[in-house]
Amino acid sequence: MAKSSADDEELRRACEAAIEGTKQKIVMSIRVAKSRGIWGKSGKLGRNMAKPRVLALSTKAKAQRTKAFLRVLKYSTGGVLEPAKLYKLKHLSKVEVIANDPSGCTFMLGFDNLRSQSVTPPQWTMRNIDDRNRLLLCILNICKDVLGRLPKVVGIDVVEMALWAKDNKPTVTAQGNLHDGPIPAMVTETDLKVSVERELVTQAEEDDMEALLGNYVMGIGEAEAFSERLKRELLALEAANVHAILESEPLVDEVLQGLETATNCVDDMDEWLGIFNVKLRHMREDIESIETRNNKLEMQSVNNKALIEELDKLLERLRVPSEYAACLTGGPFDEARMLQNIEACEWLTGALRGLEVPNLDPAYANIRAVKEKRAELEKLKTTFVRRASEFLRNYFASLVDFMISDKSYFSQRGQLKRPDHADLRYKCRTYARLLQHLKSLDKNCLGPLRKAYCSSLNLLLRREAREFANELRASTKASRNPTVWLEASTGSGQNVNNTDTSTVSDAYAKMLTIFIPLLVDESSFFAHFMCFEVPALVPPGGHANGNKTGSNDDDANDDDLGILDIDENDNKTGKNSAELGALNESLQDLLDGIQEDFYAVVDWAYKIDPLRCISMHGITERYISGQKADAAGFVRLLLDDLESRISMQFGRFVDEACHQIERNERNVRQMGVLSYIPRFATLATRMEQYIQGQSRDLVDQAYTKFVTIMFVTLEKIAQTDPKYADILLLENFAAFQNSLYDLANVVPTLAKFYHQASESYEQACMRHISMIIYIQFERLFQFARRAEDLMFTIPPEEIPFQLGLSKIDLRKMLKSSLSGVDKSFNGMYKRLQKNLTSEELLPSLWDKCKKEFLDKYDSFAQLVAKIYPTETIPSVAEMREILANM
Structure with a gap:
């Protein structure tokens, strides 16, 4: 057998070192495995959850008593x-051996002072039964000696423990409770036996066991003889019981007679009950x-009644009222009969829906009468x-033919007439409800009707627009006004450009004021009248451009047809992209061609005054901003x-004007x-006078193009x-600044070009002035330039020794250049004045020249x-004084 870890002296010394300073003595130390695992069906412990530990029993001596402890030690990272x-x-x-462990090596120690009794106490597993018995025996001995009591032992027999102690005779450490503390001593086998018997079995229990064993002292050594003896005694006891029963025979006879009498009564009663049972069953x-x-x-009665009621309902549903049938198949559509037609449509729609499966019991859907009636209703539809x-x-x-044939509907010579479609829409509203029912009956029929309406009304709208525009x-x-604005030729053209042409842009504005709201209203009316599932094109009672000019109050609600939505799909709030696409295609058919009359007005206005494109552009932009929420x-x-x-026409004007500017460079030499x-x-x-609304960008782009061409042409x-x-x-740069000074203060684009012209003017002035100065004082500044050039290569004191730069050369140059300097200044002034055509620039140029x-x-x-x-x-200072006196 392998050596037990309880005899490992090195382990004992390691435990003593771990508790050094606690004044406790190690009685026993042994290696164990700690786990909280659950035994599986196979009966094997979950080893992966076990942790190596060392259990050590220690004692500590006090003045009056000795304390005993159980220590758990673990291995640190370094072992x-x-x-x-x-x-x-x-x-x-409590000491409890785990029953689920077939090896019997696992036990639990229960302490009554643990804080959380709900937590399962740890399980300790020994390497073998001998280690387990050795540790438990030591714990029980210490409890008996030190504490004077034994814990509750569960799962192991104390007799088995005593027998093990008898068979295994190791040397164990006993502990005497002496005055100076526990003293370890070696005990013999006899001492261990006495100790175990004394501790595990009390004297009274021992006496009872001896008395019991004394009763069976015979043959106790042979199990078979003992078993035979027990069987013979059992048979003797059973025979005695039978004899006792036979002795009570008279009493048994009386009981049997009473049982027979009772049996006869019961039989009679059973016979009577059988007869009654048969009668009751029948x-x-x-x-x-x-x-x-x-x-x-x-x-059957209830079913027949329910069937009759159901058939009556079905027959009522299948019945076609004669007045509706006549109206649907051959009635007129004049205004007086529209109410009957609408009622017939409503009945037909309800009847068709009533024969659909959701509204009709599915059991009736395949009945022949229902199929025939459905076919009849489809034919009516x-x-x-x-x-x-x-x-x-x-x-x-x-x-439309009636309105086109009457010339009073359109503008005539000397009389502009605003198109009035109130009567047309009133007559169409009569059939708005009918269109709603046609849509619910057959959506495909709306396509041809929409095309017919668009084709007819398009003729009317184009005729109205053409007559009005003409x-x-x-x-x-x-x-x-002539378009020759920037031509180089002179003449009375500038006076012509001052002609007032505001009536041209007013005419264009009037065209938009009259027809844009009309077209929006027509689009809105068409969308609702022809049952498109799209939101309102304009708010009810309002116009898209937000302008009341030229609109009648009678037409304020033209887009409101005064009808309710009878199609359940009409209540959709989201835009149906397919419907919106179909609407825009129909509107194209409705209004296409009318743009030509607007184009004609724009072209006519451009021919009269191209600058009116600016005003018309602003007017158009205002209308566009007002149409943002419009689905037309x-x-x-x-x-x-x-x-x-309009932008294209204005671009033509700008291009022509730029071409006129570029033609200047082809002319002969120009002055001034x-x-x-x-x-x-x-x-x-x-x-700037024509700018309206948001047409600032249009004008700024024209300014940029004009000025760029002007400056490039000037340079050429x-x-x-x-x-x-x-x-x-x-x-020219000075004239540009003078002519645009006021506008540059309020127009940022012109201000940018104003500053550009100012810089170019300063540069031209400096070049011209420098040229005049060098011409008049050529020797002086050539001498200075040569000296400056030498300053970069040789020291200043060596320059007088260079050829042409001696002191004598300096004196000669000064004499020739500065003698009669006032005459030289007069020559500068005359040269400055000679070729200058703008006399007003001379004073500022002369000041720049002097400086x-x-x-x-x-x-x-x-x-x-x-x-x-x-x-x-x-x-x-002398030179400044001479110049100041001139």
């Missing part, structure tokens, strides 16, 4: 034992037969839809097309201010004669002071 748990053995209440069968016949008759569609197509055409142009009086797609497209056409500079200022002033003209290029540039000369002369004087410190030249 060193360290204390984990400490239990006092005085609280040990009576019950008769009653059940009668009840069954009555129940069948009653059920087809007939009525065909008749109503044909009538409405003819009706729409006749209404009379509008004929009645508008405006003088035509054609009206929005029409306005977008008008805006594009070019003609298109002041003309552009006049044009810009006029354009100036390059044709480089000698006078700067004079031409500075005069530039003094700056250059100041640099020259500083250069002379560095290179020729002993030489004297006229000071800057």
Whole structure:
């Protein structure tokens, strides 16, 4: 047998080292496995949950008594034992060997002072039974000696424990409770036997066991003989019981007689009960037969009544009222009979829905009568839809033909007439309810009706727009302005450009004011009248452009047909994309072609005054911004097309004007201010007067194109004669600034070009002034330039020794350049004045010239002071005084 860990002295020393300083002595230490696992069906412990531990029994001596402890030690990371748990053995209440462990090596120790009794105590597993018995025996001995009591032992017999202790005679550590503390000592087998018997079995129990064994001292050593003896004694006891029963025979006879009498009475009663039972069974069968016949008759009566009622309902549902049948198949559609037609449609719609499976019991759906009646109703529906569609197509055409044939509906010479469709819509509203029912009966019939309505009304709308546009142009009086705005030729053209052409843009505005609300209303009325499942095109009672001008109060609610939605799908709030697409296609058919009359007005206005495109662009943009919430797609497209056409026409004007500017460079040499500079200022002033609404971008783009071409052309003209290029540039840039000063303060785009012209003007001035100064004082500044160039390579004191830069050369140069300097200044002034055509620029140019000369002369004087410190030249102050006196 393998050596037990309880005899491992090294383990004992490791445990003593772990509890060093506690004044406790180790009695026993042994390795165990700790787990809280549950035994499976196989009876094997879940080893993966076990943890290695060491259980150590220790004692501590006190003055009056000795305390005993159970210590649990665990291995640290380095493999060193360290204390984990400490239990006092005085609280040990139960030692229980786990029954589920077939090996018997697992036990639990129950303590009565644990805080949480709901938590399962740990289970301790030993390597073998010997280790288990050895540890438990040691625990029980300590409890007996130290505590004077034994805990409850469950799952193991104390006799078995005593027998094990007898068979295994190890040397165990006994513990004497001496005055100085526990003293370990080696005990013999006899001492262990006495100790075990004394501890595990009391004296009284031992006496009882000896007395019991004394009764069976014979043959107790042989099990078979003992079993035979017990069987013989059992047979003897049974024979004694039979003898006792036989002795009580008289009493048994009396009991038997009483039982026989009672049996006879019971038999008689059973016979009578059998007779009564047969009679009752026959009576019950008769009653059940009668009840069954009555129940069948009653059920048949109820079913027949229910069937009659159901058949009456079905027949009522299948009946076609004669008045409705006559109305659907051959009745007229005049206004007086529309109420009867609507009632017939409502009945037909309800009848068809009533024969559908959700509204009709599925059991009736395949009945022959129902199928025939459904076919009859479908035929009625087809007939009525065909008749109503044909009538409405003819009706729409006749209404429009009647209005077109009457010239009083349209604008005539000398009289503009606003289109009035109130009577037309009133007559159409009569059949709005009919269209709703036609949609519910057959949605496919609406397509041809919509096309017929659009085709008829398109003729009327185009005729109205054409007559109105023609009379509008004929009645508008405006003088035509020439498009030659920036031409180089002079003449009375500028005066012509001041002609008032506001009537042109007013005419265009009137065209939009009259027809845009009309087209929006027509689109809205058409969408509702022809049962499109889309939201309202404009708010009820309002117009999309938000302008009451030119609208009648009578037409304020033209889009409200005064009818209720009878189609359950009409209550959808979301836009049906397919319906919206179909609506826009129909609106295209309804209004297509009318844009040509708007285009004609735009082209006519452009020919009279191209600048009126600005006003018309602003008017159109206001209408577009008012149509944002409008679903009338054609009206929005029409306005977008008008805006594009106006922009295109204005672009033509801008391109022609730019072409006129570019033609200036082809002319012969030009002097002074070019003609298109002041003309552009006049044009810009006029354009600013025409801006309305949001047409600022249109004008700013034109400004950018104009000024860019103007500046490029000016540069090209100036390059044709480089000698006078700067004079031409500075005069024209100055004229540009003077003519646009006021506008540049309020127009950001012009302000940008104003600053650009200002920079170009300054650069041209400096180039021209520098040229004049160098011409008049050429030797002076050439001498200065040579000296400055040498300053980068040699020290200043060596420059006087260079060829042409000696002090003598300096004196000669000063004498030739500065003797009679006032005459030289007069020569500068005359050169500045000679080729300048704009006399008003001369004072500012002369001031710039004087300042530039003094700056250059100041640099020259500083250069002379560095290179020729002993030489004297006229000071800057003297030069400034001479210039000031001129």
